[in-house]
Amino acid sequence: MSTAIIFGLLLALMLTGMPISISLGLTVLTFLYTMTQVPVESVALKLFTGIEKFEIMAIPFFILAGNFLTHGGVARRMIKFASSMVGHWHGGLGLAGVLACALFAAVSGSSPATVVAIGSILLPAMVKAGFPKRFGAGVITTSGALGILIPPSIVMVMYSVSTNTSVGALFMAGVIPGLVMAGMLGLTTWYRAYKFKYPRQPRVSFAERFQAFRDSMWGLFLIVIVMGGIYAGLFTPTEAAAMSAVYAFVIAVFVYRDLGLKDVPRVLLNSANMSAMLLYIITNAVLFSFLMTHENIPQEMADWMLGEGLGMVAFLLVVNVLLLLAGNFMEPSSIILIMAPILFPVATNLGIDPVHFGVLIVVNMEVGMCHPPVGLNLYVASGITKMGITELTVAVWPWLLAMLAFLMLVTYWPTLSLWLPRTLGMIS
Amino acid sequence: MLMRILDRLEEIFISFLMGAATLITFVAVVHRYLASSNLIPITSVQDWLLQFDLSWAQELTIIMFVWMAKFGAAYGVRTGIHVGVDVLINRLEDKKRAVFIIFGLLAGAFFTGIVGTLGAAFVWENGAHYAWLQWLGQDPGDIPEGPTTPDMEMPTWIVYSAVPLGSYLMCFRFLQVAWNFLRSGELPHHDHGHVAGIEEEAPPVAGEEDRIYRMEDDLHPHKLREPPFDDADGKGEGK
Numbered sequence: 001m002s003t004a005i006i007f008g009l010l011l012a013l014m015l016t017g018m019p020i021s022i023s024l025g026l027t028v029l030t031f032l033y034t035m036t037q038v039p040v041e042s043v044a045l046k047l048f049t050g051i052e053k054f055e056i057m058a059i060p061f062f063i064l065a066g067n068f069l070t071h072g073g074v075a076r077r078m079i080k081f082a083s084s085m086v087g088h089w090h091g092g093l094g095l096a097g098v099l100a101c102a103l104f105a106a107v108s109g110s111s112p113a114t115v116v117a118i119g120s121i122l123l124p125a126m127v128k129a130g131f132p133k134r135f136g137a138g139v140i141t142t143s144g145a146l147g148i149l150i151p152p153s154i155v156m157v158m159y160s161v162s163t164n165t166s167v168g169a170l171f172m173a174g175v176i177p178g179l180v181m182a183g184m185l186g187l188t189t190w191y192r193a194y195k196f197k198y199p200r201q202p203r204v205s206f207a208e209r210f211q212a213f214r215d216s217m218w219g220l221f222l223i224v225i226v227m228g229g230i231y232a233g234l235f236t237p238t239e240a241a242a243m244s245a246v247y248a249f250v251i252a253v254f255v256y257r258d259l260g261l262k263d264v265p266r267v268l269l270n271s272a273n274m275s276a277m278l279l280y281i282i283t284n285a286v287l288f289s290f291l292m293t294h295e296n297i298p299q300e301m302a303d304w305m306l307g308e309g310l311g312m313v314a315f316l317l318v319v320n321v322l323l324l325l326a327g328n329f330m331e332p333s334s335i336i337l338i339m340a341p342i343l344f345p346v347a348t349n350l351g352i353d354p355v356h357f358g359v360l361i362v363v364n365m366e367v368g369m370c371h372p373p374v375g376l377n378l379y380v381a382s383g384i385t386k387m388g389i390t391e392l393t394v395a396v397w398p399w400l401l402a403m404l405a406f407l408m409l410v411t412y413w414p415t416l417s418l419w420l421p422r423t424l425g426m427i428s
Numbered sequence: 429m430l431m432r433i434l435d436r437l438e439e440i441f442i443s444f445l446m447g448a449a450t451l452i453t454f455v456a457v458v459h460r461y462l463a464s465s466n467l468i469p470i471t472s473v474q475d476w477l478l479q480f481d482l483s484w485a486q487e488l489t490i491i492m493f494v495w496m497a498k499f500g501a502a503y504g505v506r507t508g509i510h511v512g513v514d515v516l517i518n519r520l521e522d523k524k525r526a527v528f529i530i531f532g533l534l535a536g537a538f539f540t541g542i543v544g545t546l547g548a549a550f551v552w553e554n555g556a557h558y559a560w561l562q563w564l565g566q567d568p569g570d571i572p573e574g575p576t577t578p579d580m581e582m583p584t585w586i587v588y589s590a591v592p593l594g595s596y597l598m599c600f601r602f603l604q605v606a607w608n609f610l611r612s613g614e615l616p617h618h619d620h621g622h623v624a625g626i627e628e629e630a631p632p633v634a635g636e637e638d639r640i641y642r643m644e645d646d647l648h649p650h651k652l653r654e655p656p657f658d659d660a661d662g663k664g665e666g667k
Binding site: 116274 | 439442443444445446447449450451453454457461486489490493494496497498499500501503504507509510511512513514515516517518528529531532533535536538539540542543546547549550591595618620621622623624625626
């Protein structure tokens with residue numbers, strides 16, 4: 001009963017269009033005040049203690065690091081490197097788009113920013129080279145989503161915060177699926193380019209490749225710092241995030257010189273704005289999951305689902321459908337913060353590995369960013385390509401189909417995500 | 429004028445917290461390695477480094493980020509970064525949509541107002557009352573002194589006062605945005621796809637550079653005064 005009231009209230013408040021954080025908070029306050037004996041004063045304390053964890057602080061640090069490198073100059077270097085590597089294959093510039101998106105998204109940590117940065121530089125070049133606009137738009141829109149799977153990923157930190165899963169293991173688990181997904185998007189690109197005889201770039205010399213690699217290397221080294229630092233036990237994930245933020249600052253200002261020192265306050269302010277928004281959602285989501293635990297909802301749901309004889313296969317299917325539906329209306333971090341605490345207990349009861357479950361959810365979020373009505377990537381892509389959402393949806397479908405196939409692969413083949421962290425001894 | 433000062437202060441404050449927290453964590457990590465490992469073979473330098481105890485760095489980082497989160501959330505209201513599910517209300521006609529927008533903003537003000545008050549009461553009972561009486565030179569009696577933080581031994585009520593201060597500021601920002609919306613029909617809008625440094629590649633065409641703000645993107649409340657877009661025909665050109 002209380003489950004229905006809580007979710008009904010939350011849904012009703014959310015659909016009025018108020019910020020998700022506010023609707024979460026108001027649901028909790030209303031329910032606690034009217035239906036329970038819990039002193040509402042305890043809520044005030046929760047609002048502080050909700051984010052009083054050092055692990056959560058990785059989020060602002062990663063955002064800062066990403067913002068320093070979210071710059072056209074970095075995008076241009078990545079594109080140059082990517083096209084020097086794969087440009088001479090079928091669909092050259094398209095393949096380069098996939099690779100450049102994967103690299104830039106991993107470093108910048110933002111999917112929409114990747115679509116804009118890579119898209120606005122690469123798309124005109126593709127059109128000039130003779131690719132249809134639709135083809136380019138499809139490649140960039142879907143590849144831009146790769147960022148939340150390839151570490152460092154803020155969405156993964158969100159998941160680990162709300163389920164107490166190791167961030168390091170999650171990051172490692174994202175590496176192979178990220179590469180496979182980039183491979184699948186690339187294969188789709190290659191196949192369509194081959195079929196429709198799209199142009200190829202001239203092969204470039206090894207010296208040029210090396211030069212392009214040296215240019216983009218500084219930005220890519222950020223991934224090495226984070227992953228290497230965490231894996232070698234040099235830093236905790238939060239410390240690694242702080243180190244990467246300082247590294248990104250040095251690279252952007254002193255090595256690449258894309259930013260001057262006078263731009264730094266602006267970057268700081270933007271990062272603070274973004275982080276505060278996410279932290280505010282986290283605070284209220286912590287309140288919400290406090291309410292759920294208090295009402296024993298996750299456990300009841302787990303018991304009910306297990307009582308219905310729902311097996312692992314059926315449960316994962318339900319999870320995928322649920323998350324894809326939620327992806328129609330909300331952005332990734334809110335979905336994870338609301339859904340993960342509910343679904344997680346069931347998953348562990350069914351013997352699903354927490355890390356595998358996290359990767360599965362993240363892949364779901366990626367798909368959600370690329371399909372209407374609220375795929376953020378679609379909307380920013382529509383902004384730079386001047387194509388309508390409907391036209392863009394048509395343009396995107398071959399890659400979206402590849403993503404859905406990949407989602408199935410990730411869902412039902414845990415080894416894909418678990419092999420690397422297991423081999424490295426990060427999970428048992 | 430006063431508003432402008434408040435705006436600037438808010439911006440400087442959260443930018444400072446962001447930068448300072450990063451530097452502190454960075455310095456603490458570097459210090460840990462330089463002081464404990466054999467990276468520097470000179471013992472005197474190591475001894476000198478060991479004098480500094482940076483164990484409080486983690487606690488300070490957390491406190492700074494919590495303050496940044498509370499005040500940044502208020503700043504976020506002003507920049508329109510707090511997004512909601514507005515797929516439904518964006519399909520309504522302008523008048524009805526405006527009602528929902530105002531409702532949402534007032535709900536935000538209501539929630540942050542309550543939280544601010546709860547937080548203020550909490551802070552008052554956990555040491556602020558005691559400190560206030562002591563500052564006035566009166567005998568606090570059996571009013572609790574309140575706990576202190578583990579590493580820096582700072583009274584927690586000072587740390588926790590981020591909740592009432594930030595929430596009240598946020599409440600004020602919600603009311604301010606609501607007032608501006610009523611007056612001009614404009615809502616702040618955050619552009620998630622902004623990337624610096626690509627402008628020189630394609631110089632903005634007049635009337636095109638702000639296109640993203642005018643898109644019917646179902647993600648952000650848009651301006652009321654513009655003709656509603658019809659994207660169903662798939663043109664997406666805005667008209």
